[in-house]
Structures are given as structure tokens and as C-alpha cells.
Amino acid sequence: MKYIIAMIQPDRLDEVLAKLTEKEIHLVTVSNVVGRGRQKGIATVYRSHKEAGSLLRKMKLEIAVNDDYVQKAVDAIVGGARTGETGDGKIFIFDLEQCLRIRTGETGHDAIG
Amino acid sequence: MKYIIAMIQPDRLDEVLAKLTEKEIHLVTVSNVVGRGRQKGIATVYRSHKEAGSLLRKMKLEIAVNDDYVQKAVDAIVGGARTGETGDGKIFIFDLEQCLRIRTGETGHDAIG
């Protein structure tokens, strides 16, 4: 089992979710983050005080999948999130030791999906 | 050392925290997430425009524990979070390589608790 974390552009979320659905990956957790990356942010101005604006809004996706779904998930994310501009984000993949569905108590492979 | 991530129903948080305390697991980090799971959300309506409402509010818990506390933590989370309805959430367990307390510089086993 793998755990995928992806940081993407906020406005690509709908696209990525749609692509994931296509690949039959339904379960996913999303949260707001801000990120500093290669993308140059827009410096903001407050009463003539400039803020570097290095931290940009991003969306963080977390997806636990069985091993055979890893590639599908990555493809879906890349497919939905790539615009070709800096700031498109990253995908990180972790080994997931155990997974448990709270409602049923199922674990491992069965609990993922 | 293990790192436990759990997605639970927002209104079960107090319960889970209480159960964790019972098991003497005090340290925990909590954040807001939204999740798409098996639970069917309530479609919202804005000026007659329907939103699928697939992303539901969840609470994410992160708990780093020493190996002997893993089971206790899982029990506590399940104990506090289970309602038996879909949407109760998942628990994910990772291997944690290293841990460090910023204040003291302690590492590993000692830094966890």
C-alpha cells in the first residue's frame, strides 16, 4: 500500500478529482496549504508596504492506494494538474504500513478502497 | 516509532481526544480537511445551481507514537470515532524514521511523548 501526497494548483482540483474518478480512485482527502516553490509569487501591497508574497495557495491531496493503483493515481494527478507553468506542484509517494477502516475494522488491502 | 494519520468525523473529535487521554496519549496534532469517500454527501443548492457536494468536512489527526503505543492509539481512535455509519473514516500508519523535540534537541523515543 502506498500513500500519495500531492501539492497542486488550487484551481486544478476539480480536474484532478475528475481524472481520479475516471481511474476509479474515489477516495481522497483534500486540504488547504500554502507553498513556497519555484513559482514567483505576486508581491502584495498594503498601504505601500510590500509583502514578498512567497507563500502561495496550493491544494494538498492525500490518497492511500494499493500498489497496483499507484501509477494510475499519479497519471490522473499529472493529467489533471499539469498546465506547464511553474507552480504546478509535486507528487510525493510514501510506503503505507497499515490502513484501517474505522467503521468496520477492516485492515490492509480491503480498507483502502 | 510510528506515525498515525486518522481522518474522522468532525463531531467525533472531542470523543477521540478524550479516549486518547485515557490511554495516556496526550500529544496530537489536528487539522481541517475535506474528504471524498464512500459517504454520500448532501448536494447543496445555490440559486438553483446544484453542487455535487462530494467533499465533506473531516478532521485529520496526526499522532506520533512509540511502537508499543500504536495499538492503544488505534483502539482509542476507533473507540471514539466509530458511529457505524459510512463516513467514519480511516486510520493510516506509517513508519517514522526520526523524531526530534525542538525545545530540547532530544531525539527518537524520548522525543515522542
Place this chain on the structure above:
Amino acid sequence: MKYIIAMIQPDRLDEVLAKLTEKEIHLVTVSNVVGRGRQKGIATVYRSHKEAGSLLRKMKLEIAVNDDYVQKAVDAIVGGARTGETGDGKIFIFDLEQCLRIRTGETGHDAIG
């Protein structure tokens, strides 16, 4: 490749980011969390109803680095975040299996930075 998660005091963020920049670690993701730790929170009062106030605002940093940068990153975080008071936070280090830059499709070592 390693994945570092750090929980720090909210007001130390600027400091930590500056230290990270010094060590040439530019890429980082930040989010809001609340945490229960050793630090005793301030109980809040709402119309004479006291709230324990055990969950305190923290900032969560996520940084993916190549192995040779782990120590630098840790030093930077500790350097920026330590105040010596309880509540300074923790650093957790994970093994990162794979990393992929969405824009270019680069993976591994190259995709991190």
C-alpha cells in the same frame, strides 16, 4: 530522499523560512494545524463558560529533501523555531519513496529541489 514534517509556533514561521533560505532550502509547504502538547493552553471564557483550551494553534511545515539536506533542514528549523519554552514543537522525519514534479515529469532526486 526524506520528508520532514515539523510543527512549530505560529509566530516562528518567518524566522524558520529565513533560516531555510540561508541553507538554500527554498521549497516548503505550510499549513495551519492545532496541537495538543505539553504546553498548557490558556483556558478561554465565553459567557462564563470555560473552555479547556488544550488545542493550540501551530504551523505545520512539510519539506521534501535529498538525504544530504536533511541535517541542514533540521538545523534551520531548530534554529528558527527554538524559544526554549514548551510548545516549541517537534520535527518528524520520514522516508520518501518517490517524488515527481508535475510540470516536467522529472522524478526522484531531480524533482525534489
Place this chain on the structure above:
Amino acid sequence: MSNIFSGGAAAGRLSLAMKTAGLLIAVLTGVNAWADGAALAGAAVLTAPTPALPAPMISAGDTAWMMLATALVMLMTPGLAFFYGGLVRKKNILSILMQCFVCLCLVSVLWVICGYSLAFGPDTGHVIGTLDWAWLKNVGVGPGPYAKTIPHRLFVLYQMMFAVITPGLIIGAFAERIRFSAFCAFTVLWSLIVYCPVAHWLWGAGGFMGTQGGFGAVDFAGGAVVHINAGMAALAAVIMTGRRQGFPESLSPPHNLPLATLGAGILWFGWYGFNAGSALAANGLAVNAFMATHLAGAVAGITWCVLDWLKFGKPTTLGMITGAVAGLASVTPASGFVDIDGAFWIGIGAGVICWFSVTAFKARYQYDDSLDAFGVHGIGGIWGMIAVGFWATRAVNPDGVEGLFSSGQATQLWAQFKAVGITMAYSFGASLLIFKIVDFILPLRVNEHDERVGLDLTQHREAGYTVID
């Protein structure tokens, strides 16, 4: 600890309701008997105009002021929505806003249809108005019987806003757990069955508690009609809907205190229209009410802060605005009758009494008056009505009354007591009955799952704020 407020045992609740209803009937019968006797004098008021005086004339100044006052009182309902809305959890914010706006829309229409006529129309038996003025028949834009210098319909509008906000106040009691349809039904019934009669008793020409052939009790701007009335209904609501899940251990703190503070600011602003507007003209009496209102609000705000400071080490924002609202509510019945001394002491009293009711009393009996509709408005209204009996003085209002301190006599105090008692009994009993009836047809309370998910999603299919964006 077991107590009567837990809302657990349906049987207990029923018997309580019955007892109250009995009490109610007893009171009303007596009252009717009494009222019949006094009918002659009272009924004369409306029918006999005063022919000797020059024909009343619409004054542009008074009309301007009363349109302003009407607009201000209208604004209080949204203000209340934000005040209450900021105090609930994020998942229920819209339910509060929606309920307040429903009061605004629904009660306004009711008021035109028959509410105004019931409350202020030609008296029948000293208990209620007839339907002669239903759908504003015979109500024009010339001077009316209640205010001679403004168009009658402006008085209708002004009073409409009072009828709107009163059921709005009750929302604080059953917040976060009422079903929307049940709420609507309750609001309609309560407005007609409770608000209109009580308004008639005190303010309607010929009402049995008022000064024109009644007890002689006075209520300048709605201490009994609005605040006690809503506060007692709130108590009934608390009993009938029971406690929220997790009460009292894991109640969430207010989700947006700046929003609540905005609401408090708007309420304070609107209260000038509420109290000073009740002079029904732009004159010295209005200014007196303005001054008393402002002062009592300010003093009560400080008082609450001081008590918080003493008890918890720090004064809180929520405490300050709650205190201010308590002060404003308390001075409402008195603002046109007392001087600044009176306003000052009413403010102090409001701070102290309401603080205790919210802190000690509620903690003691563990009833879940979610946003303290009873604790602030009910208690504050009672205090203010009684205080009139102490501090009222004809020095500020020659057409007013004399309280204990200026006249040395307790007549007025006694009249106030009677009005308070009957209003409390009737409002509580009738509200309980209405809740009972509504609950029978449309369950009052949402089911457990819906309460957990929140009323916004389950009752209105909306979310107040987006999470990710």
C-alpha cells in the same frame, strides 16, 4: 444531577405544560371578568375623538424621525442574526440567519393581514383587538389614534418591526437543533397567539394591563411585550427542545466573535429607534429615551466586564457586548419614564442580574438556553419592568408615571409586578402549548444525524463558508 430543564422525560414535560395551561386559564378568566367590568371606560378611548382640539396634522419632522426609527428597528433583526449567528458553530450559522430573515418576511406579512388589527385594532373585551383593521382596512396615511402627528400606516410599520424581532429573540433558545419547518409553524402561531394579545394588553387602546382603563402598568418600548415575552417563550423552548448533543461538556466556542460584535453594534444602533422611537415623535421625550438607552447600555457593558474581570481575571469581548445588550433590553420599558439616575442603576442592575443568571443560574440548572435568550432578554425585561416602578418620574415625562423613589408610593410598582407576572405566565404557558402542538405535527427537533452534520446542510442544503477555495 437531575432537574426540570433536561428535556429528557416527555411525560414530565407534558404534566408541566398542563399545569401551566391550567394556571393560564385561571389567570385569563379572572382577568376577563375584571376586564369586562372596566370595559366602559376603556372602550371609550378609541371611539371618542377629542373634538375640541384643532385637527391633528402630520408633522414632517415627526414623520421623518419615525421612518428613521422604523428603519432602525428593522435593521435590528439582521443585527440579531449576526449577533446570534456569530455565537453558534460554523455548521449552523445559516440556520440562524435564515430563521431571523424568515421572521422578517413572514411576520411582516402576518402583521398586515391581521396582526396589527389584533394587537392595536379596536378593543374587544380588553384582551384583543378586533379584525376591523385587517389588511389595513380603515388604516390610512392620515393621523392615527396612537400617534397624531404621523401617518397611521407609519405607526403600523413601526410596530411591525417590533412584532418581527420578538420571535427572532426566541431563536437563541433553540439554536442549533430546531427543524426549520417546525420553526416556521411556531413563529406564525406564536406571533398571533402570544405576541398580538400581549401587545394589546399593554399597548392597545383598552388593553387590560395598560393605562387607559387597565392596571396602569407601563412599558415604554417593550420590556414586557418584547423581552419578557420572548424570554419566557425561550424558556419554554429550552424545555421542549432539550439539550444539544454534547451539552455542556463539549460545546464549541463561538465560531466568529467579530460577526457577533458586528451584530451587537447594529443592535445598539437600532435600539435608538426602538426606544427613542417609542416616543412616536421627535421631541424631548425621545431625546430622554435616547439618553437613557445609551447610558444603560454603556453602564451594563462595563458592569459585565468588571464581573468577568473579577471572576475570570480578564474582561471578555463577548461579556461586554452581552452586558450592553442586557442593559439595552432592561432599560427598554423604562427609557421614557426615568432620568439618568434611573438609567444608570438599571444598567448596573442589568449587568449584575443577567450576569448571574447566565453564570450561576444556568450553570446550576444545566438547561441549554443556547444563546441566553431567556437569561438576557427574559431576565433583563423583568428587571426593567420592575425598575420602572422604582425610578419612574413625571419630571421627565409629564404623561408618564411616578415610581417609588419619586412618589414614595408603591402603586406603580404593584402595577408593574402584575403586568410582569401575567405576561410571564401567559407567555410561558401559551408558548409551551404551541410548542407541544407543533411538535405533535412537525417534530421540533432535528434527528441526531442532522444535528451532527449541522442545520445548514441538512435544513437548507447550503454551507456558510467554503473550506477549500
Place this chain on the structure above:
Amino acid sequence: MSNIFSGGAAAGRLSLAMKTAGLLIAVLTGVNAWADGAALAGAAVLTAPTPALPAPMISAGDTAWMMLATALVMLMTPGLAFFYGGLVRKKNILSILMQCFVCLCLVSVLWVICGYSLAFGPDTGHVIGTLDWAWLKNVGVGPGPYAKTIPHRLFVLYQMMFAVITPGLIIGAFAERIRFSAFCAFTVLWSLIVYCPVAHWLWGAGGFMGTQGGFGAVDFAGGAVVHINAGMAALAAVIMTGRRQGFPESLSPPHNLPLATLGAGILWFGWYGFNAGSALAANGLAVNAFMATHLAGAVAGITWCVLDWLKFGKPTTLGMITGAVAGLASVTPASGFVDIDGAFWIGIGAGVICWFSVTAFKARYQYDDSLDAFGVHGIGGIWGMIAVGFWATRAVNPDGVEGLFSSGQATQLWAQFKAVGITMAYSFGASLLIFKIVDFILPLRVNEHDERVGLDLTQHREAGYTVID
């Protein structure tokens, strides 16, 4: 499905614009010919004072009321900003607030420079005012020709606030995608080229649609001048700016409904100034307008709720406030001419018609009127203007008009139709033209990247809220 609203094919848009412009010219030519004939009677109005009557006197009461009304209408622009602002995505909230405040600042200055003179100044050819009153030359604080009991400059201020909010309403149509500089240019041009003439036609002494030597159409407080005018410009904006990215599948829900509700509350509050203020005095007519306004808003709010309830199973907060705004917009032209029956039916109609326009019509044609500026204000305004022709009655306003129901004659209805038709055609055509011109010089729409990132950052270098703090 292909349709005219997609904003895709520039060529098609152009030809459409041209056709409209042609129509426009045709209409105006005819109108001018007609107007010239009627010039004598109309032009007399301003030049000939009425020497027999006692010299007009400033009334403190009326002045107080009209200053209040002016302040209330001014407040509507921030109110609108919050109403609209709460409905967009977080990343665009400031762009909405900024645009509304720009209207407030920019149009106010324009109004003083020449706008007032163009709209209300001495008539020339029944189509426009001269520049005799530019920079308020000859406009003092004595009584003016439009309102005899208040300072002329107060009338200028009062009308200024109408000129300010009208372009503000259009913002709802191109929200989340317009370039700020293009917006500013459009607003300036539109105010002068569209708003001022249309205001003159209906309200200016001698205007060809009004009662003084014109069609005899009436518009009490701006059904055509404000709402149809803005609504048709909104339609033009929708066509010219095209759809937002992701429309309609992945539109985000309103980011802050409590903010929108606050805006709606402020709008409602301000609308008393808008409609009742249009009586230009604190009298019975103002009270009538106040009553009609409140009632129609309330009824339309309920109506929308009921329709939502029937269709979606639950009433929504956004539906309720949208309905209320639709009702308030619809009753605007009628509030000084109809009684409560009229107000009631106008409210019902507003709820039903606007609900359908937003639900069925917009869904059918898939045009992206982001915040329903056309669907609510345009449609509501049309409905209200026509409704005057049905429900108007001299019983409430002796100087008013008689509609079909009270007189049995369709004269007024026909006059209203003509005014509606011409306003729609002119506003739509001229707005399209202005957008075309502006787009030629300053692209109307932000580029794709900026739209994705949001207007706040890209147009104003600010963020509405902090994420981490």
C-alpha cells in the same frame, strides 16, 4: 447546444452589436422627431415658475428625511459590495468590493462635474439636459425645481447615490473576470452615455418618456432608470465578456454566505431610503412607498423560499435573500403608486418570475450572468415597471397614475411598455457599444492565468484573507 450567449465567436458578437446599434439609432431618431414636436409643452416646465403660490420654503422635516434617505442609498453601495462579494470565490472578493467603491468615488465626482446637469439640467430636445448646471453652477441650497421643500443640492446628492449604485449593479454580470482598468473606463462612459440620458428621459423635466409632456410613463424610484438599465447592461456584459473558466460545471459555491446576507440586510435597510425617499418629502406618500417596499420584499422572499422548497426539498438562505432583493427591485418603480394589494402581487410575481429566470432560463441558455444581475434586476425591473400599469391607483397618490385594475383602461400600461422597451433597447445597445469600444482599447477580460490566480492578487495585489496567521 449552441446559443447566442456563449461569448465565443467574436464575429457573431460584432454583428449582433451592430444590429442592436442600428435598432438603437432607428429608435432614437424616431423619438427625437417625436420629441421635437412636444418640445414646447415640455420645455416650459423648468423655465416658468409658479408665481401665484407662496414662495417655497425649506422644511427641516423634509430635509432631515432626505438627508437620511441619501445616506441610506449611499450605504446600499457597500451593501451591494458585500452581497455580491460574499457570492464570489475567495480569490475575487476584493475585486468586487473595489469595483463597488470605485463606483462610489468615481461616479460621485462625475455627477458633480456634469452628470447631474445632463440628467436633470434644463432640457434640450427632450433627450438630455444641458450643461447649465455643470459643477453645480446655479444649483444652490435653496429650494430646487424638483423638490420645493428641500435644498436643491440635497436633491443633487440624493440622485447622486442612484447614479452611483446603478453601474454597481452591473458588476454582478462580469464578476470574477473583468480587468480593472477596463471596468473603470466602462463605468465612466456608461454613466454619462447611458445612465444620464435614461434618467433624463423618465425623470428629467421635459424628458420624452416622463409625465411632463412625454409618454406619461412613470417610474417612482428607478425600475427602468436603475434596474432595467443596469440589467440590460449586464446582459450586454455577459455577452461581451463570455463565460468564466469552468462554467457551469465547476463553479465554486459562494465563499461567504453570511457576508452576502449582511449585504442583503444592508440593501433592504437602504431600500427604504431608495423608495420612500423618492417621495422627496416626509409625508404620507413616503410612508406608502415604505410600506409597499417592505411588503413586496417580504413576500418575494417567502415566495422564493417556497419555490426552492418545492423544487429542492429545502428553502435556502441565498434563495430567501435573492427573493427579497428581487421583490425590492420589482416594487421600486411602483412603490409610490400602488397600495398593499399591488405590493403583495408584485412581490409574488417578483419571486416567481425571477426564480424562473435564474433557474430555468439561465440553465437553458447557459449564459454566465455570474451573480444574476440581469436575472434579478433586469427581469425584476421589467416586471415592476409593467406592474405599475396594472396596479397603480390615484387612491394612494393623487398626483400619480391609474392602472388597468383601478381605471379599467390600458393607457398607462401602454406607456409603461413603451418606456420599458425603449430603455431595454437603448441600454442594451449602447452598453454593447461601450463594451466594444472599451474592449478595443483595454481588453475587457483578464488573461487566463490571472483569472485562475484570482483578480484580487492580479488586479489589486492584495489578498482578502490571510491563510496562515
Place this chain on the structure above:
Amino acid sequence: MSNIFSGGAAAGRLSLAMKTAGLLIAVLTGVNAWADGAALAGAAVLTAPTPALPAPMISAGDTAWMMLATALVMLMTPGLAFFYGGLVRKKNILSILMQCFVCLCLVSVLWVICGYSLAFGPDTGHVIGTLDWAWLKNVGVGPGPYAKTIPHRLFVLYQMMFAVITPGLIIGAFAERIRFSAFCAFTVLWSLIVYCPVAHWLWGAGGFMGTQGGFGAVDFAGGAVVHINAGMAALAAVIMTGRRQGFPESLSPPHNLPLATLGAGILWFGWYGFNAGSALAANGLAVNAFMATHLAGAVAGITWCVLDWLKFGKPTTLGMITGAVAGLASVTPASGFVDIDGAFWIGIGAGVICWFSVTAFKARYQYDDSLDAFGVHGIGGIWGMIAVGFWATRAVNPDGVEGLFSSGQATQLWAQFKAVGITMAYSFGASLLIFKIVDFILPLRVNEHDERVGLDLTQHREAGYTVID
């Protein structure tokens, strides 16, 4: 870079304070000597009524207007709370709201107890009022000496709101770092020791700077009394409390700009009461002030936008509302004396000068005037007071003054300069002294830990918003 504003060296601060105090005493002594000479003429004003004229009568219209104006000015304090509150970090939002509401409560009570009497009571030595009117003794609801057509107590209420908001303005200077108890103490002392005398000097009958036997300086609605006064106290506060941690590198952006915009909208709305209300009647003068106020606010808003646009490539929302507030503040002393030309230029000047003070000056000297209380209100007030000397004209206010442009003479300009200078010196010096004294007893500044955690939690044990919910 080392500079005097860093607040680092206590010794340096002390010596500065002493010098200022010295200056102050010198000024006051001189002034008193002068004032004694002029005592006869000045003192006569209050004591000698004008028996020949018909007895003054309360006007309903004027009373309606002044109650409205009073309510509007009251609303400005919550408005200010949101304006300031939106600009601080999330962790300090409640501290700002709380401080503003404390001003509202505390100063209102002080004003009734003795403040009004000190400021407006019978003059003693041209510097201060006596305590004859303390607790509103001898102050009734009949006409008063300052306004003959409204109840005297209404004037008390109206002026109360000015006394409330003035210390409120100072909050911007020490935001995010002051201890709450120290704030309370400062506010009480400052109101009595600084506000009341300065108000008396310019507005009190017999004050040594005013027109009745004084310098002849005029301040229509509070350019010196309110804005300069608060602005200079703000400067003192900046020096005394020092910079916030992390200033200026890691200052967080405003946490909620829509909230700040709401505040700005409310402030603008309320400002009509502030300025037009200062005519103390609903007449042409009030309308003139209304017009000037609105225009200057609008022009200054645009000006700030343009400067931002030129310097940073984009206009900002915060810039627009800051500009508008600067314009409104600047036109305050002038609104009853200048025509639209004057208002226009004052607006332009306000935008330019305050923009530079905030952008260049503050950046240059690196003082931490957190929310620009000095930079906007202080500077704006100075500009406005001086501008009166240029643009004032009796054409708009026969009882007013003539400025340089209309009369060719600098007399008025010189009077304005003197008033500005003395107000600046006194307010700065006395504020510094008060801060010093308070700091001695109750440390002004929270400790480092509390500042980091935020004032909401540490000073009020509350959080503005919930994080998880």
C-alpha cells in the same frame, strides 16, 4: 539607522517628554495670560441670553435630524472597530473590537458625569468648563445654548459620540501590543485631560481659540478637536509603546480586508452625521457639509488609488478606503465653510499628503504607527484645518469665515495655524505625560510572550474565530 521613534531608550524618551511638557506649560501660561484679558467678552456669551428674539422653539425636523446624526456618529465607533480590526492579525482582532467598545461604554459614562460640563459647561478662564453641568445638572430637554432648536440633552448626546470616537482613533497607534488595563486607564485620563479642554478651547462658549472672543479659529466638525488631537496622541503612543516584534520585516498582512472595508463603509456612512450633523439643524448648511464631505472622501479615494497605481502598478482596495478615510478626516473641519471647489482640493490634498506620510515618511523614520492613526488622522486633520484658511467662504456659510482665496487676506489662515500648533503641542505633550504616568503604574505594553500569543487570548481569554469546527 537610529531614530527617535524606535521606543528603545527609555531615558531618551523621558527627556523628550520633559521638553514637551516644558513647552506645553510655556504655551499654556501664555495662553492663560492672554485669555484672562479676553475674559469679559467671552464669558458674556453664555450668561447673557438674547431677550429681544422670540423664545427658541424645539423643531421636530431639526431634532429628528440630530437624533439621526447622533446615531450615525455612534455607529462610527463600531465601524472604526471593524476598519481597524480587519487590518490586524487574527490573534488580535478582539482586542481592537474590545478597545473600541470600551471607548463607547466608558467615555459615554464619563461624559455624563463630568466630561460634557468640562468641555461645554460655563467657561472658566477660557480654558475649561466648570462642573456646573456635571451629571447633566441644569441640562434639560429644552433648547440649549449651543443649538436653539433641539433639546439641550440631544446636543449632549451628539457631542458624546465625538468624545467616544476620538480616543478610539488612537487605538490604531498601539494596536497589537497594549495591555488592556493600561489602555482603560489611559482612555479615562486622556478624555478628561486632553479631549475636554481642547474641545472647550475651540467649541466651548468662551474657549480661547474659538470665534467667541478667542483666536477666531474655526473647526466645523472636529479637524483639530478630533483628528489632530487623536493623531498627536497616536504619535505619543507610538513613541511610548515602541515597535511591535518583527517590525517592519515580518509584519503580517491584514487578516480580513472585507471586514476592514465594511468598517470603512460604515465610517463613510456615519461621517454624514459627523459633518452634516455639526450644522446642528436640518438646513442648507448641513446639506453643504454633506456635499463637501462626500465629495472630499470620493476624491481622496481616487487620488490614493492613482498614486498606488503609479507607484505599484495596481490600485489597492486598502488604498482606496484609506484614501477615502483620509479625505473624510481632512474635510471635517472645513465641511461647513467651503464650497465644492474647496472640498475637491481638500480631497486631492488629503490623498496626496496622507499617502506620502504613510508611504515615504513612515518608511523613512520606521516608527510603528500600526494602523496609521497619526499618518491618516493626524496629518489629515492638520491639512484640513489649514485648508479652511484657504478655501473658506461666507458664500456657503454667512456665519462662517473667509479664507485666503475668497478674501485675499491671511487672517483666518493665521488663526487656523495657531489653533493647529497649540492643539498639536498640547495633545502631544499631555498624551506623552499621561502615557508616562500610566506606564509607571500599569505597564503599557504586554510582555513578549503575550504579544506572540496574541492579545485576544492573553488579554481577553477569547479567540476571534475557531480554527477547527
